[in-house]
Amino acid sequence: MVTFQFVPYAEIENLTSVKRVNKLxxxxxxxxxxxxxxxxSKEEEADLIEITMEEISPWFKGIELSVIYPEKHxxxxxxxxxxxxxxxxxxxxxxxxxxxxxSIVKKIEKNPDKIELFTKEGSSRYRKKVRKKIRNS
Amino acid sequence: MVDTPGIAxxxxxxxxxxxxxxxxxxxxxxxxxxxxxxxxxxxxxSMDFVIVVxxxxxxxxxxxxxxxIGNLQARNIPVLIAANKVDLxxxxxxxxxxxxxxxEVLGISAKYGKNIEEFYEQLFKLAK
Numbered sequence: 001m002v003t004f005q006f007v008p009y010a011e012i013e014n015l016t017s018v019k020r021v022n023k024l025x026x027x028x029x030x031x032x033x034x035x036x037x038x039x040x041s042k043e044e045e046a047d048l049i050e051i052t053m054e055e056i057s058p059w060f061k062g063i064e065l066s067v068i069y070p071e072k073h074x075x076x077x078x079x080x081x082x083x084x085x086x087x088x089x090x091x092x093x094x095x096x097x098x099x100x101x102x103s104i105v106k107k108i109e110k111n112p113d114k115i116e117l118f119t120k121e122g123s124s125r126y127r128k129k130v131r132k133k134i135r136n137s
Numbered sequence: 138m139v140d141t142p143g144i145a146x147x148x149x150x151x152x153x154x155x156x157x158x159x160x161x162x163x164x165x166x167x168x169x170x171x172x173x174x175x176x177x178x179x180x181x182x183s184m185d186f187v188i189v190v191x192x193x194x195x196x197x198x199x200x201x202x203x204x205x206i207g208n209l210q211a212r213n214i215p216v217l218i219a220a221n222k223v224d225l226x227x228x229x230x231x232x233x234x235x236x237x238x239x240x241e242v243l244g245i246s247a248k249y250g251k252n253i254e255e256f257y258e259q260l261f262k263l264a265k
Contacts, residue, residue: 045208046204046208050178052147067200
């Protein structure tokens with residue numbers, strides 16, 4: 001079984017960058033796949049990679065990350081204008097961010113019409129093994 | 138000049154085991170790799186210019202590529218993109234160019250030295 005957790009933008013809106021990144025990473029470390037409304041800033045995305053690397057251990061192997069965002073070159077000028085206005089009003093609420101534990105998510109592929117999330121075979125067996133190790137340690 | 142390892146979002150010591158390393162050595166290599174990525178990200182703030190080496194046979198639209206190049210762009214750091222492995226049939230430099238139209242993209246083969254002279258020329262042009 002794979003669990004997804006939706007994180008509305010309102011839940012992270014007032015957090016500092018470090019707290020935002022840690023909140024998302026803590027959910028992922030519970031073996032859940034985060035679907036966040038909106039996106040992190042470029043700097044926060046880099047922080048997410050950096051903090052992930054700091055947390056790597058035999059029991060946490062990292063993350064798979066994907067950001068789905070309206071492609072500006074595919075929009076007409078009216079849509080671009082509306083997008084800029086929405087961004088001004090709502091911040092980075094546009095788009096979706098998907099973050100999953102690397103022990104479960106093999107890869108996330110996106111193309112203009114679909115998002116494909118590939119899970120690892122036998123990942124539930126692996127998770128049971130990891131939980132057992134954590135309990136015994 | 139700082140040569141950093143490839144930036145990744147996941148590192149599994151078991152991948153090193155598959156390369157024939159013993160468990161302790163594999164864990165040590167994985168630890169070194171994570172440190173390398175952390176340092177590479179920290180260095181982003183101190184760079185005058187950056188050469189981003191991508192595997193020309195792979196999808197350039199990976200989130201890591203987009204995040205790192207986006208960060209360089211946000212910091213106004215000049216970038217040269219080297220699409221490596223152009224000696225392989227699978228390589229598609231046009232896809233890399235389409236992914237990052239804002240930067241100079243050069244196809245190279247580090248293995249066979251293809252376009253290395255042109256690479257140095259572009260590098261010195263960027264560094265001036």
